[in-house]
Amino acid sequence: xxxxxxxxxxxxxxxxxxxxxxxxxxxxxxxxxxxxxxxxxxxxxxxxxxxxxxxxxxxxxxxxxxxxxxxxxxxxxxxxxxxxxxxxxxxxxxxxxxxxxxxxxxxxxxxxxxxxx
Amino acid sequence: xxxxxxxxxxxxxxxxxxxxxxxxxxxxxxxxxxxxxxxxxxxxxxxxxxxxxxxxxxxxxxxxxxxxxxxxxxxxxxxxxxxxxxxxxxxxxxxxxxxxxxxxxxxxxxxxxxxxxxxxxxxxxxxxxxxxxxxxxxxxxxxxxxxxxxxxxxxxxxxxxxxxxxxxxxxxxxxxxxxxxxxxxxxxxxxxxxxxxxxxxxxxxxxxxxxxxxxxxxxxxxxxxxxxxxxxxxxxxxxxxxxxxxxxxxxxxxxxxxxxxxxxxxxxxxxxxxxxxxxxxxxxxxxxxxxxxxxxxxxxxxxxxxxxxxxxxxxxxxxxxxxxxxxxxxxxxxxxxxxxxxxxxxxxxxxxxxxxxxxxxxxxxxxxxxxxxxxxxxxxxxxxxxxxxxxxxxxxxxxxxxxxxxxxxxxxxxxxxxxxxxxxxxxxxxxxxxxxxxxxxxxxxxxxxxxxxxxxxxxxxxxxxxxxxxxxxxxxxxxxx
Numbered sequence: 001x002x003x004x005x006x007x008x009x010x011x012x013x014x015x016x017x018x019x020x021x022x023x024x025x026x027x028x029x030x031x032x033x034x035x036x037x038x039x040x041x042x043x044x045x046x047x048x049x050x051x052x053x054x055x056x057x058x059x060x061x062x063x064x065x066x067x068x069x070x071x072x073x074x075x076x077x078x079x080x081x082x083x084x085x086x087x088x089x090x091x092x093x094x095x096x097x098x099x100x101x102x103x104x105x106x107x108x109x110x111x112x113x114x115x116x117x
Numbered sequence: 118x119x120x121x122x123x124x125x126x127x128x129x130x131x132x133x134x135x136x137x138x139x140x141x142x143x144x145x146x147x148x149x150x151x152x153x154x155x156x157x158x159x160x161x162x163x164x165x166x167x168x169x170x171x172x173x174x175x176x177x178x179x180x181x182x183x184x185x186x187x188x189x190x191x192x193x194x195x196x197x198x199x200x201x202x203x204x205x206x207x208x209x210x211x212x213x214x215x216x217x218x219x220x221x222x223x224x225x226x227x228x229x230x231x232x233x234x235x236x237x238x239x240x241x242x243x244x245x246x247x248x249x250x251x252x253x254x255x256x257x258x259x260x261x262x263x264x265x266x267x268x269x270x271x272x273x274x275x276x277x278x279x280x281x282x283x284x285x286x287x288x289x290x291x292x293x294x295x296x297x298x299x300x301x302x303x304x305x306x307x308x309x310x311x312x313x314x315x316x317x318x319x320x321x322x323x324x325x326x327x328x329x330x331x332x333x334x335x336x337x338x339x340x341x342x343x344x345x346x347x348x349x350x351x352x353x354x355x356x357x358x359x360x361x362x363x364x365x366x367x368x369x370x371x372x373x374x375x376x377x378x379x380x381x382x383x384x385x386x387x388x389x390x391x392x393x394x395x396x397x398x399x400x401x402x403x404x405x406x407x408x409x410x411x412x413x414x415x416x417x418x419x420x421x422x423x424x425x426x427x428x429x430x431x432x433x434x435x436x437x438x439x440x441x442x443x444x445x446x447x448x449x450x451x452x453x454x455x456x457x458x459x460x461x462x463x464x465x466x467x468x469x470x471x472x473x474x475x476x477x478x479x480x481x482x483x484x485x486x487x488x489x490x491x492x493x494x495x496x497x498x499x500x501x502x503x504x505x506x507x508x509x510x511x512x513x514x515x516x517x518x519x520x521x522x523x524x525x526x527x528x529x530x531x532x533x534x535x536x537x538x539x540x541x542x543x544x545x546x547x548x549x550x551x552x553x554x555x556x557x558x559x560x561x562x563x564x565x566x567x568x569x570x571x572x573x574x575x576x577x578x579x580x581x582x583x584x585x586x587x588x589x590x591x592x593x594x595x596x597x598x
Contacts, residue, residue, distance in 0.1 A: 016282075020275070023271055023275065029267060032271060036271060036274055036275070039275065039278060040274070040278055043278055043281050043282055043285065046282065046285050047285050050285065050288070050289045073288075073294075074285075074288070077237055077285075080237070080241060081240075081281060084240075084241070084244045084248075084277075087244075087248055088244070088248060088270065088274050091248055091251055091252070091270065092267065092270055092271075095251070095255060095263055095266060095267050095270065096267070098255070098263055099263045099264065099267065102260040102263060103260070103263075108264075111264050112264075115261055115264070
């Protein structure tokens, strides 16, 4: 029961490691960025999961005193973190575009070879 | 930060730089006032929107923050004021407004980190400053900056995300993000696994950003291929700020709450600090590019700061924190000198710099003074921090002797790599006569000499940084039982 109840956290761990693996092991720069996005998405899942209150609903005050609401703070934190993630991805992609212009390739090992010449 | 969007609209070349410099000077003036305030009165706080903490977001300036604010804004002012021609030469006119806007964003982000008293705010400002600095580093003409900045982006984002995971785990267990509140609440849940995991995540994440060995690999390339003024600015403050967050988090939140944490902190970070010092200095001895040499030297210096902090005593922390200040002065001056070499020399490898001392005696003199401060010769600011570091290590008794040995050996290595530069510059014959007779901008030389003179001033009269560091160390340690 414990393991099934913690399902979200398992998914978080799997996504985290998948993203991290992609960042380290892939040689194509775009694939690295995709790994990074996956990595960050895992963190979002962690935050949202911890914010959910048992039986809680969306945290928009409806005037009733007896509704249970989920914790809104993690949701707000994640909005901010998503924006940060988007900016990072956008910047990364911009750098990749420039890299392609300058080096003609977006494979990490080829760029290294060009630089060493 | 408000000026940044306006700067983008300023198309005429000179204006973007002028607006950026004005904003920097303003922040520097504010930083000086804050330092005065903190020295006279004590920590100052501000509640955003007047929501009381811990519900609201709090900004707090205490001795540690004030010192770092001084370093950050001072570095920005020095590099901007002196760097106009150097930046003009290295950055396309069309891109300049964006470049200066990013500079202001980086400045705002870094300053924001040191005044925020709220864990998530720190993350937001940390990412603002990181993203802006990626733009700054990639702004120069050298295309090798691009793969370096991509690597820095990946590693930096992983570091920040680890920090975010750590903060999330702590929030899960304590229900608060305010650092002061966290400290109170964490007592109840101290030894449970999420908190321990959080401590690990936060430490590793911030160590990545602070370039602590072995997570330092992004630093040499990023510093080498960035525009010279950007290197001067970032070398003086970027990694130190991550170190600041690490120390604050650790001492405020974790230290007295996790059993044996003080010992674990020292046990993990001291060997890494020592390795950083030795490896950084050793590689610097063999480097051929002067910027890369100084970048590896930076890794070693960050090792000194970590070494002081990992001693977990007042003397050790004071040494580490005062070294933040002194290293910023020394490295900032050194990179300003490198920028002026770049206006005259063909390239920045030691071979290209042969004989440059004869052509630019004043600049090289200032370089030597700053380099002496890096080595730690008595009379310069670097000596003060090394002295404190050695006294702190001696306090440990015989256990401290290997540390003293490490510090002395690395200082000797610093002498070696500084001497290689001096030898190439003074005693070697210039291979080819330089093509450009354009002189070094006078403002650059003037600022460079000011920075070098400050090295000596703070070496002989170290009251200001020492008082601030002592206060900061005492505050950090106050939170220990």
